Structures are given as structure tokens and as C-alpha cells.
Amino acid sequence: MPHEIKNDLPSELNADEAALLREMPALNDVGQARRTFMMQTGGGGVGLFAANLLATESALAQMPPVPGAASAPVVAQNVVKVSFLVNGTPHALDIDSRVVLLDALRERLALTGSKKGCDQGQCGACTVLVDGQRVLSCLTLAATLQGREVTTIEGLAKGDQLHPMQAAFIKHDGFQCGYCTSGQICSAVGMLGEAQRGQVSHVTENVGKTTTRLTHDEIKERMSGNICRCGAYPGIVAAIQEVHSGRQAAQTWGFATETQLAMTTTPSKEDGHATV
Amino acid sequence: MRPFEYVRATDATSATAAMSALPQAKYLAGGSNLLDLMKEDVERPTRLVDITRLPLRDIQRTRAGLSIGALATNTETANHPLIRENYPLLTQAIVAGASGQLRNMATNGGNLLQRTRCNYFYDTSMPCNKREVGSGCGAREGLNKIGAILGWSEACVATYPGDMATALYALDARVRVRAPDGRERLIAITDFHRLPGDTPQRDNNLEHGELIVAIELPVSAGDFARNSHYLKVRDRASYAFAMVSVAAALDMDGSRIRQARVVLGSVAHKPWRSAEAEAVLVGQRADEATFQRAAEAALRDARPLAHNAHKVELGRRSVVRALMRASRLA
Amino acid sequence: MARYLGKETTRVDGLAKVTGKAKYTAEFQIPNVSYGFIVLSTVAKGRITAIDTRQAEQASGVIRVFTHLNAGRLGPAPAAGAAPAWSWPLQSDRVFFNGQPIALVVAESYEQARYAARLVKTTYQTESHNTDFSTVLDRAQPDPATAKGTPRGNPVAAMQAAAVKVEAEYRIPINHHNPIEPHAAIALWQGDQLTIFDKTQEVFGVQKHLAEHSRGVAICRWCLRCIAQAELLPVVDGDGGA
Numbered sequence: 016m017p018h019e020i021k022n023d024l025p026s027e028l029n030a031d032e033a034a035l036l037r038e039m040p041a042l043n044d045v046g047q048a049r050r051t052f053m054m055q056t057g058g059g060g061v062g063l064f065a066a067n068l069l070a071t072e073s074a075l076a077q078m079p080p081v082p083g084a085a086s087a088p089v090v091a092q093n094v095v096k097v098s099f100l101v102n103g104t105p106h107a108l109d110i111d112s113r114v115v116l117l118d119a120l121r122e123r124l125a126l127t128g129s130k131k132g133c134d135q136g137q138c139g140a141c142t143v144l145v146d147g148q149r150v151l152s153c154l155t156l157a158a159t160l161q162g163r164e165v166t167t168i169e170g171l172a173k174g175d176q177l178h179p180m181q182a183a184f185i186k187h188d189g190f191q192c193g194y195c196t197s198g199q200i201c202s203a204v205g206m207l208g209e210a211q212r213g214q215v216s217h218v219t220e221n222v223g224k225t226t227t228r229l230t231h232d233e234i235k236e237r238m239s240g241n242i243c244r245c246g247a248y249p250g251i252v253a254a255i256q257e258v259h260s261g262r263q264a265a266q267t268w269g270f271a272t273e274t275q276l277a278m279t280t281t282p283s284k285e286d287g288h289a290t291v
Numbered sequence: 292m293r294p295f296e297y298v299r300a301t302d303a304t305s306a307t308a309a310m311s312a313l314p315q316a317k318y319l320a321g322g323s324n325l326l327d328l329m330k331e332d333v334e335r336p337t338r339l340v341d342i343t344r345l346p347l348r349d350i351q352r353t354r355a356g357l358s359i360g361a362l363a364t365n366t367e368t369a370n371h372p373l374i375r376e377n378y379p380l381l382t383q384a385i386v387a388g389a390s391g392q393l394r395n396m397a398t399n400g401g402n403l404l405q406r407t408r409c410n411y412f413y414d415t416s417m418p419c420n421k422r423e424v425g426s427g428c429g430a431r432e433g434l435n436k437i438g439a440i441l442g443w444s445e446a447c448v449a450t451y452p453g454d455m456a457t458a459l460y461a462l463d464a465r466v467r468v469r470a471p472d473g474r475e476r477l478i479a480i481t482d483f484h485r486l487p488g489d490t491p492q493r494d495n496n497l498e499h500g501e502l503i504v505a506i507e508l509p510v511s512a513g514d515f516a517r518n519s520h521y522l523k524v525r526d527r528a529s530y531a532f533a534m535v536s537v538a539a540a541l542d543m544d545g546s547r548i549r550q551a552r553v554v555l556g557s558v559a560h561k562p563w564r565s566a567e568a569e570a571v572l573v574g575q576r577a578d579e580a581t582f583q584r585a586a587e588a589a590l591r592d593a594r595p596l597a598h599n600a601h602k603v604e605l606g607r608r609s610v611v612r613a614l615m616r617a618s619r620l621a
Numbered sequence: 622m623a624r625y626l627g628k629e630t631t632r633v634d635g636l637a638k639v640t641g642k643a644k645y646t647a648e649f650q651i652p653n654v655s656y657g658f659i660v661l662s663t664v665a666k667g668r669i670t671a672i673d674t675r676q677a678e679q680a681s682g683v684i685r686v687f688t689h690l691n692a693g694r695l696g697p698a699p700a701a702g703a704a705p706a707w708s709w710p711l712q713s714d715r716v717f718f719n720g721q722p723i724a725l726v727v728a729e730s731y732e733q734a735r736y737a738a739r740l741v742k743t744t745y746q747t748e749s750h751n752t753d754f755s756t757v758l759d760r761a762q763p764d765p766a767t768a769k770g771t772p773r774g775n776p777v778a779a780m781q782a783a784a785v786k787v788e789a790e791y792r793i794p795i796n797h798h799n800p801i802e803p804h805a806a807i808a809l810w811q812g813d814q815l816t817i818f819d820k821t822q823e824v825f826g827v828q829k830h831l832a833e834h835s836r837g838v839a840i841c842r843w844c845l846r847c848i849a850q851a852e853l854l855p856v857v858d859g860d861g862g863a
Binding site for chain 3: 027028029031032085086087090091092111113114118121122125126127128129130131132133138140167168169171172177181182184185186188190192193194195196197242243244262270
């Protein structure tokens with residue numbers, strides 16, 4: 016049955032939880048820190064988790080270069096001047112002609128949200144939007160982007176307001192390690208735009224007609240350019256379907272009831288079948 | 292990726308001039324194949340001529356039929372109402388290929404020019420006559436599961452992997468090409484790509500510097516709109532090259548076949564239009580038995596390699612199935 | 622009523638991941654970073670007879686090219702009389718597998734390092750290699766270090782006495798666990814303190830491994846920090862490390 020994830024949590028630990036923590040005293044501090052994290056990552060902003068990372072990183076960034084460190088005279092070759100918008104901000108870059116958009120974002124503009132998974136157009140983790148269209152930034156030469164508008168994962172939220180696709184991915188647990196997530200979300204946003212324009216796909220029955228309603232099969236086909244090693248596909252499809260249809264995806268599982276729990280029996284040990 | 296000079300072209304004249312001036316120059320459009328090959332050090336242009344801003348994107352009716360701009364993207368082309376309604380085979384073929392992101396980037400011209408995905412071509416430590424004339428063919432006696440079963444030579448057993456072109460062969464397309472001196476010529480699509488022979492380093496019949504400006508479909512290709520089907524068989528359900536594919540198109544008069552087009556993909560150095568299969572079909576009733584005979588004819592001269600014998604039987608069955616779907620019997 | 626047990630809770634790292642703010646190994650903004658590109662062997666077995674790095678060294682932006690000729694000692698000295706085996710990179714002229722790291726190009730930019738890697742010229746004396754497991758299966762024996770002492774049960778007798786016997790051979794292709802995040806590491810020297818950002822689940826293992834075996838480079842464990850999934854600096858590890 017449909018459900019909502021309730022994020023208003025009871026303030027007390029129950030007996031089981033308290034017992035667990037008592038049994039593992041060494042984890043107390045970890046547990047404490049994690050509980051603090053949990054309390055503080057509701058709502059907007061980047062959350063305490065990411066805030067810690069960014070604070071550490073800015074501390075590192077303050078370090079002066081080591082005197083006498085080895086370097087080569089940076090002989091830039093085939094420099095191209097190119098200007099384009101990234102998440103609404105204009106950038107004018109002088110870059111080696113070989114630089115692809117993905118590396119321009121990650122190495123030059125410190126926008127590391129877009130990921131390098133394969134660097135050859137096979138995984139989709141590098142997906143960004145250029146003039147609203149989803150493309151692979153690892154196979155896009157930055158030099159070709161003169162005057163274009165690039166939107167990355169960092170540009171989808173509006174301040175503290177998450178893009179509906181981002182919120183849906185959290186709600187439906189559309190990720191585990193998170194490495195494919197930026198590409199999945201950008202690709203999904205681009206894909207829904209394509210669907211709104213009535214574009215057909217390989218699984219569309221009759222390409223003579225346009226369709227704007229996407230079944231699960233349509234979503235899977237249209238997202239086939241984004242792979243997920245953690246296998247979070249069901250959550251990804253559910254998130255996309257919810258944003259596309261405006262309706263919640265039906266829950267297909269439930270916690271075991273007391274009756275069901277009581278029905279399970281402990282397996283008996285068979286002769287000659289000692290456990291390893 | 293070797294250092295290269297980047298040039299942004301504003302019109303066809305300056306583009307072709309920048310290209311023809313340097314034997315190692317290449318056009319850059321979508322770049323999805325070229326950049327991949329440059330990262331692998333297979334392609335080593337010293338100059339890239341960016342043609343993405345040339346006004347060659349229009350898809351429009353002409354007296355002769357339909358003109359499809361060379362710089363229209365695969366996505367734009369597949370979804371254009373004129374294509375979807377009149378040449379659905381082309382739409383089906385395009386959306387069967389690559390991924391959504393790649394179809395947004397890839398242009399029609401670049402798609403025709405895409406290079407083989409043979410592993411030995413990609414691996415610069417392996418012998419490959421296509422990449423390096425005279426170095427040998429690693430695939431001939433190597434792991435050649437994705438290699439050709441038709442039209443190959445001892446010098447090269449690579450296949451052309453593109454879906455769109457396979458459909459274009461079935462639609463009697465012509466490629467409009469502009470030379471550096473401004474003159475244009477039309478190349479029948481079936482003469483665009485080459486067989487390897489002893490010149491596997493040449494994929495197609497373009498001269499250096501020539502620019503593809505459009506792909507043209509004749510009015511007559513619309514006869515196949517009602518009964519056509521693109522079938523792609525592959526290791527996984529999406530985003531993979533074909534093991535074997537078939538573009539089947541029939542012009543039917545009731546249940547009689549007036550005209551037929553049968554083109555197999557991923558079995559040769561170019562899409563393989565089978566005159567033999569078509570000859571079996573013309574004038575016949577559309578039924579499975581006829582299609583079986585056509586399939587036998589299509590693959591009769593197949594010569595499999597050590598690791599791709601499955602493509603022969605798979606090819607036969609795929610021809611049958613594609614024809615069944617095209618004729619709406621299945 | 623449990624606060625967390627049995628409750629659906631959104632992931633604590635969810636916000637960071639869906640906004641692109643979560644930092645993975647190669648993404649820490651270290652100033653003045655240079656880029657390394659690994660050169661891999663193109664033969665499966667043999668020796669490097671010559672490795673010419675002059676053109677690579679002279680390429681634009683290249684700082685240094687490391688090979689077995691100049692990398693310095695890393696790892697423990699091989700035990701006397703032991704058969705040569707792969708352990709640490711760039712320690713000998715031997716090649717044990719196709720794709721073995723045989724050089725490291727360090728340059729100011731990624732594009733320059735990647736290009737210079739193609740300029741390293743290597744010649745090999747190859748030896749015949751065997752990757753066909755079935756041809757050596759009859760020579761297989763348990764590894765003395767990890768094999769269990771006494772076998773349990775009597776499979777031969779059980780098979781003979783079985784009412785129903787099924788004998789078949791099943792082969793599956795080799796499976797490689799390959800997370801999407803590529804391996805990456807950033808090495809940051811501050812005086813004689815080394816901080817390594819690494820893609821690993823075993824932070825202290827990496828620290829111990831590097832500190833104990835870097836005989837050519839004096840690092841003590843306390844001077845070597847390995848940052849991955851440490852408490853203070855949670856770095857997300859792209860699918861289960863490796």
C-alpha cells in the first residue's frame with residue numbers, strides 16, 4: 016500500500032536500541048555522532064555530512080605551495096578561448112583544445128558533482144545538460160561549447176530547494192554509493208523533457224504516434240544509457256516514475272506482521288550436516 | 292590524445308578548405324565516436340574542424356523526396372514527424388542504437404562515418420590493417436565473435452556497426468556531398484561504404500575534405516512505410532551494438548510482395564543489402580515459407596569465422612522474423 | 622516504539638549525493654596538484670628489455686616519468702630463493718600480466734600526462750603465457766597457508782552410496798567486481814607528513830601497508846594519514862571499494 020516516509024522520529028530510543036548500544040560500548044561515540052548527523056540532515060542546506068567535508072577541504076585549500084616543489088613549466092598547447100554558462104554563471108576559459116567538458120568542470124571549475132566513470136561514453140555517470148539536452152560530458156570537447164548553457168547536478172537545486180528529481184531519489188532510495196547518481200538525475204531530468212516533447216523510444220509500439228505517458232519499460236529503455244553498479248535501479252525507476260506521473264509509486268513490500276513472524280520455524284539441524 | 296589545432300568553421304567553404312589543407316585534419320560534429328578513438332590513440336588528427344555551427348540541420352520535403360541535414364542529430368531525425376510518419380523504419384533503426392545521451396549528440400553525417408568497434412582496431416598494441424596498413428589482421432585468427440560473415444577479406448574481417456545506415460540502405464538513400472571546390476555530388480548509399488578488399492584502411496568512398504551535407508530519401512521509399520521493421524538482436528536488451536540486425540521493408544499489394552528490401556547489419560564491412568533475398572520475395576505471397584527461402588538466399592554465401600558461426604543461423608532467423616513483423620504476420 | 626529499528630529512514634548521505642556535494646577520492650581540491658597517468662604492459666609475460674622515456678619526459682608539461690629503473694625500492698625485499706612474483710609496481714623488469722603498470726608519467730595536466738604516456742616506448746622479451754585454467758587443473762593443489770586441515774565427510778563413499786547420482790560440469794565466466802568509481806589516489810606531502818586520499822575500505826590497512834614497506838622512502842606510520850572513510854572526514858567510497 017502507498018506509504019510516506021516519516022521523518023519525524025520519536026525522541027527516545029526504545030529498549031532494543033538502548034540494549035544494542037550498551038552491548039557495544041566502543042560504538043557509543045560513533046553512534047552518538049551518527050545520531051547527531053541524522054537529526055541534522057533533515058531539511059535544506061547540504062546537511063551536516065557534506066558540510067564537514069567542505070570545511071575540511073577549504074582548510075586544505077588554504078595551504079601554501081611547498082617551496083621547491085617539482086614542477087614543469089606549464090607550456091599550454093593549442094589554447095582555445097571559450098565562454099559558456101555553467102549553472103547560470105558565465106565562465107571564460109583558456110583551455111588546451113583536448114579538454115573535455117567533464118574535465119573542465121571537475122579540474123578547472125571545481126564542480127566535481129559530474130562523475131568520471133568510464134571516460135568513454137559507456138556508463139552515463141558524466142551526463143549533464145547542454146541547452147537543456149542530456150549529453151555525455153566525457154565525449155564533449157569544451158572548446159565546442161561557445162555560447163552554450165551547461166547545467167550540472169550542482170545547478171538543479173534552487174538554493175535550499177531540491178529539484179523534484181533530487182527529492183524523489185532520496186525518497187525512493189535511488190542510490191547506494193552515489194557515484195552514478197549525478198548522471199542518473201541529470202539524465203532523468205533531460206529524459207522527462209524529451210518525453211514531454213513526445214519523443215519515441217525503442218520500446219514505443221507505434222513510432223508513428225507520439226506518446227507522453229511513460230510506462231516502467233519506457234523509463235528503463237530511455238535510461239539505459241546510465242548504469243548503476245549498486246543495482247539501485249528499482250529505486251531509480253520509482254523516483255523517475257513518481258516525478259513523471261505526479262503520483263506515488265505503489266509500495267510492493269511491507270514489514271512482516273506479528274502473525275507472519277510467529278509462523279516461521281527455526282530450521283532443524285539435519286544429520287551429518289554440521290555448519291561450517 | 293595527441294595535441295591538435297582546433298578550428299571553428301562558420302561556413303561550408305571555410306570548413307572544407309581547413310580540412311583539405313591538411314591530410315591529418317578531421318571534421319568534428321557530435322564527436323562521440325571520434326573523441327573516443329582519439330582517447331584510445333587510434334585516431335590522431337592534428338587539426339579538428341568544428342562544423343557544429345554550419346546550417347545543415349534542416350529536415351524538409353524536396354521535389355525528389357526528403358532531405359535530412361547531415362548535422363541534424365539522431366534524436367531530431369528519429370523524432371521528426373516527416374520521418375516517423377513516412378519512413379518509420381528509419382526512426383526504428385535510430386532509436387535502436389546507442390543511448391539517449393548519445394543520440395542527442397550524434398549527427399547523421401557522423402553516424403554514417405562511424406568506425407568499426409573491432410577490438411583489434413581499438414587496441415594499438417594489436418595488428419590491424421585498417422589502423423596501420425600492412426600490420427596484419429589480429430581478428431582473422433583471433434577472438435572474432437563480432438566479426439563479419441559476409442564480404443570479408445584476409446586483410447580485414449571488421450563489421451560496420453551502425454543501425455541508421457542499415458535502414459538507409461533499405462530506403463534507397465543517397466548521400467549529398469560537397470567538395471572543397473563547392474561542387475556537390477550524390478552517392479548512392481549502397482556505394483558509400485566499401486568492402487575491405489585489400490584496402491581496409493578506407494571505410495568509405497569519400498575523398499579527403501569532402502563534407503556530407505545531407506542524406507536524401509526518394510519519394511518511392513515511402514512505399515515501404517506501412518510494411519517495414521528494424522530488428523536488432525543483441526546480448527542485452529538495450530544500449531549495445533547488434534550481434535545481427537535486419538532492416539526489412541516490403542511494398543505490398545494485398546498479400547503479394549511488389550518490392551522488397553532486405554538489409555543485414557553487423558555481418559559485414561558495410562550494411563549488407565541482399566539482392567538474393569529480395570529476388571526470392573518479389574511477386575510472392577508474404578508467408579513464413581517464402582521468408583524462410585529468402586533468408587536461406589541471404590545467408591547462402593556466408594563464410595563464418597572461428598568464433599561467429601552463430602551469426603549465420605541467427606541471421607537467417609532474424610531475416611524471417613523481421614519479414615514476419617514487416618508484413619504484420621507476427 | 623523504536624526510533625530507528627524497523628523504520629524507513631532516508632540515508633544520512635542522501636542530500637550530499639543527490640546534490641553532487643559528496644566528495645569522492647579524486648575530488649578533493651588539493652592546490653597545485655599534478656596528474657599521474659599509468660603506462661601498462663602490452664604483453665602478458667616476460668621481461669622489459671628496454672623502456673625509453675626520453676620523448677615522454679620532453680613532452681609539454683611533463684614533470685617526471687617513473688619506471689622500474691628509477692622508482693626506488695617499494696615493498697619488502699623478495700625472500701631469498703623465492704620465485705619472482707608480482708607485488709609492488711615498478712620494482713623489476715618482469716611482466717607478470719597484461720596491463721601491468723610499467724611506468725608512471727607525472728605532468729601538470731591530465732591531458733599532458735595522458736599523451737606523454739603514449740610516448741613511452743617499451744620493448745619486451747616475451748615468454749609464453751597460459752591463461753587456460755583447464756590445462757593446468759591436474760596440477761592444482763591446496764594452498765598450504767589457507768587450506769583447512771582435515772576434510773569433512775567422505776564424498777567418494779557418499780557418491781557411491783547415493784540413490785540418485787547427477788554428474789555434470791558447470792562453467793561460468795570469470796566475474797570481476799568493478800565499481801563505477803575508478804581507482805584514484807591523491808598523495809599530499811606536507812614536509813615529511815604524507816596524507817593519502819585513497820579509494821579503499823581499509824584505511825588503516827593502507828596506512829600500515831605503505832608505512833611498513835616503503836623502505837626507500839622514510840615514512841613512519843604516524844606521519845602517514847590515509848583518508849577515506851575515516852570518522853572525521855567521511856569520504857564516500859564508490860560501491861564497496863576494492
